[in-house]
Amino acid sequence: MTPVERIVSRILWWGGVASIALMLIGLVSYAVQVGIGSEGFDVPRTIEPREAGPPPHVFTSVRQVLEGLRRWPVDPLAVAAVGLLALACTPVAAVVVSIGVFLSEGDRRYALISTLLAAALIGSLLMGGAG
Amino acid sequence: MGHVAFLAALVATSFGAGVVGAVLGLGGGILLVPLLTMVFGINLHYAMGASLISVIATSSGAAAMYLRSGLSNIRIGLFLAMATVTGALIGAALSGIVPGRALELILGLALSYSVVVTLRQLKVELPEGLPYDPIAMRFGLEGVYHDVRLGREVKYRADRVKVGFVVMWGAGVLSGLLGIGSGAFKVLALDYVMRLPMKVSTATSNFMIGITAAASAAVYFGRGDIHPMIATPVALGVMLGASVGTALMGRLRNTTVRALFLPVIVYLALSMIARGLGWGAS
Numbered sequence: 001m002t003p004v005e006r007i008v009s010r011i012l013w014w015g016g017v018a019s020i021a022l023m024l025i026g027l028v029s030y031a032v033q034v035g036i037g038s039e040g041f042d043v044p045r046t047i048e049p050r051e052a053g054p055p056p057h058v059f060t061s062v063r064q065v066l067e068g069l070r071r072w073p074v075d076p077l078a079v080a081a082v083g084l085l086a087l088a089c090t091p092v093a094a095v096v097v098s099i100g101v102f103l104s105e106g107d108r109r110y111a112l113i114s115t116l117l118a119a120a121l122i123g124s125l126l127m128g129g130a131g
Numbered sequence: 132m133g134h135v136a137f138l139a140a141l142v143a144t145s146f147g148a149g150v151v152g153a154v155l156g157l158g159g160g161i162l163l164v165p166l167l168t169m170v171f172g173i174n175l176h177y178a179m180g181a182s183l184i185s186v187i188a189t190s191s192g193a194a195a196m197y198l199r200s201g202l203s204n205i206r207i208g209l210f211l212a213m214a215t216v217t218g219a220l221i222g223a224a225l226s227g228i229v230p231g232r233a234l235e236l237i238l239g240l241a242l243s244y245s246v247v248v249t250l251r252q253l254k255v256e257l258p259e260g261l262p263y264d265p266i267a268m269r270f271g272l273e274g275v276y277h278d279v280r281l282g283r284e285v286k287y288r289a290d291r292v293k294v295g296f297v298v299m300w301g302a303g304v305l306s307g308l309l310g311i312g313s314g315a316f317k318v319l320a321l322d323y324v325m326r327l328p329m330k331v332s333t334a335t336s337n338f339m340i341g342i343t344a345a346a347s348a349a350v351y352f353g354r355g356d357i358h359p360m361i362a363t364p365v366a367l368g369v370m371l372g373a374s375v376g377t378a379l380m381g382r383l384r385n386t387t388v389r390a391l392f393l394p395v396i397v398y399l400a401l402s403m404i405a406r407g408l409g410w411g412a413s
Contacts, residue, residue, distance in 0.1 A: 001198070005205055009198035012341070016191030016370055023363040060355040080359040087184065087366060088348035090191050091341040098209070109270065113209050117342070120216045124346045 004101040008094045015090030019083045026080025033076060092121045141171065141361065142368040145185060149372020153193040154380045155392050156333030157314035158186025158340050159369060161399065173361060180356030181365040183344055186314075188366040190341025192373030193334070200381055201276035202334035207289060207327070208342075210270055211299045211320075215313065215343045218303020223347065226308050236407025238305060242400035245319050249393055256281075256385050258326040262290035276331065279381045287328050295325040303343065314340045315399055318392065329385040333392070 001009075059065045059081040068078025096118045102111035144166055145159075152159035160182035167178035197203035267273060273288035289295065302316035314336055321332035351357055380388065 001201070002205075005198045005201075008205060009195045012191040012198075013195035016188060016195070020188070020363075020366050020370055023359065023366060027359060027363045057360060058355045058358050060353055077359055080363060084184065084357055084359065084362060085352070087187050087191070088345055088352070091187060091345040095209070095212075095342060098205075110206060110209065113213060117209060117212055117216060120213075120220065121342070121346055124216075124220055125349045127349070 003105065004098055007101055008098055011094045011097055012090060015093060016087065019087035019090060022083030022086060023080045024083075026076045026078070026083060029076035029079070089125070092118065092125065095121060137171070138360075138364045141167075141364040142371075144170075145365045145368025146372035146375075148185060149189055149192070149369035149374075150376035150379065151372075152185070152189040152314070152369070153337060153373040153376025154333065154383070154388060155314075155395060156318045156336030156340070157395065158182065158189055158344065160186060161315070161395060163365070167361070167365075176354070176356045177358045177361050180351045180354075180358060181361045183348060183351050184357060184362040185365050185369040186344040187341050187348065188369045189373045190337055190339075190344065192370040193377050194338035194341060196374065196377035197334035197337060200334075200377075201274065202330055202381070203338040204272070204274045204327075204331060204335050205338065206270065207272045207274075207321070207325075208335050208338040210272060211296065211317075212339050212342045214296050214299035215303035215306075215317070215339060216346050218300040218305075219307035219313075219343055219346050222304035222307020222309075223350065224307075225304070229308060231309055232407050232409060234305065234407075235309065235403045238309075239400050239403030239405075239407055242396055242403060245323065246393070246396050246400055248323055249319075249389060249396060252323070253390060253393070254386060255389075257285060257328050258287070258290075261286060261288045262326065264288070264290050264292050266292040272325075274331070276328075278330075280384050285328060287331060290326040291324050295320050298324050306343065307347070313343065315392075315395055319396070322389070329389045329392075330380065330383070333380070333388060 057077055059068065059078065062085070065078050065081045065085070068075035068081070095114050099111050099114040099118060102108075102114060145163065148159035148162045148166075151157070151162060160179075163182045163185055164175075164178045167173040167181060168175055173181075194203050198205060261273075267289040272292060273286070275284050275286045278285045298320040299317065302313040302320065305316070306313035317336040317339055318332050321327045321335055322329050327335070
């Protein structure tokens with residue numbers, strides 16, 4: 001295993017595990033908060049939720065997530081949303097870190113490839129997040 | 132069904148999708164979306180959002196393992212991800228402009244052809260000899276892995292890199308345009324066009340699909356398609372399934388993996404043709 005393989009492998013694994021742990025913590029605390037059998041914990045099985053306005057329990061921007069985290073008590077679903085965002089960012093983090101590892105190995109060609117990829121990915125995240 | 136039973140069933144189903152996805156190099160969307168919508172009755176948007184999350188979770192879990200065992204080739208993955216990511220972004224921008232149906236029909240026919248190609252290759256365990264593709268040699272698109280099943284080291288190098296790059300770019304455009312996962316196309320391009328061992332193809336595809344999916348995650352998130360109550364059990368199940376699937380895949384023959392892959396492209400070909408002709412529900 002080369003250093004870049006080892007480091008990327010670790011980021012993917014621990015990024016995945018930590019994100020899913022956050023999602024679980026959020027969801028379980030939400031279940032405890034509202035009561036698991038209650039109306040508030042209804043898993044949505046509607047046909048066209050968007051016609052009935054914005055979907056409940058769903059965060060659609062980083063700003064909303066931050067607001068949920070700043071509130072006290074912290075909105076557990078905001079914690080779950082942080083997990084979701086962290087999971088989506090995990091492959092991007094792996095690509096970004098690989099730039100440094102390739103550079104330290106003297107592989108400028110692949111450092112450049114990773115940089116181009118990272119730029120495209122971060123660009124798409126920022127554009128999607130703003131919309 | 133009670134809430135707990137519903138969530139447990141979601142985890143179990145996603146576990147299965149994770150096993151299959153890790154072995155075949157797919158995100159599992161091809162299995163998950165129909166199951167979530169038809170069996171669980173989940174809204175299509177949430178099903179697709181959960182499927183996107185499942186792609187990233189499968190990729191993280193499976194690629195982490197495959198990078199350790201040498202089956203995922205990080206250089207081949209990054210090199211080709213340039214094609215799939217730029218393709219996906221262009222495809223997403225073009226959606227709504229280009230007629231989807233005609234494309235789906237063409238894609239279905241192209242996939243039917245790849246079914247024939249795969250059938251012809253069913254008995255081929257490993258490609259013979261090392262090809263001398265100049266781009267592959269300059270960019271180090273080669274590697275070696277220890278095949279547990281064959282009990283020996285297997286050396287490989289990518290062939291026809293130019294064609295492979297173009298096919299990957301096309302796969303990216305189509306996935307952005309049609310909102311379909313492109314894991315199957317990645318595997319086909321790696322296995323058939325670039326003549327890599329089948330297990331290296333599915334393992335490297337596993338690494339790539341997470342990167343491509345991350346490019347569209349923000350769009351799904353912004354649209355409110357990623358529902359935490361669905362995405363959380365799906366991600367959990369898929370990641371557990373992916374760890375089991377990776378352990379399983381190392382022990383399989385390349386020919387077995389290819390034989391398991393065949394029904395997936397047959398199904399994809401048929402459903403694309405049906406959608407192109409306007410028969411499907413979507």
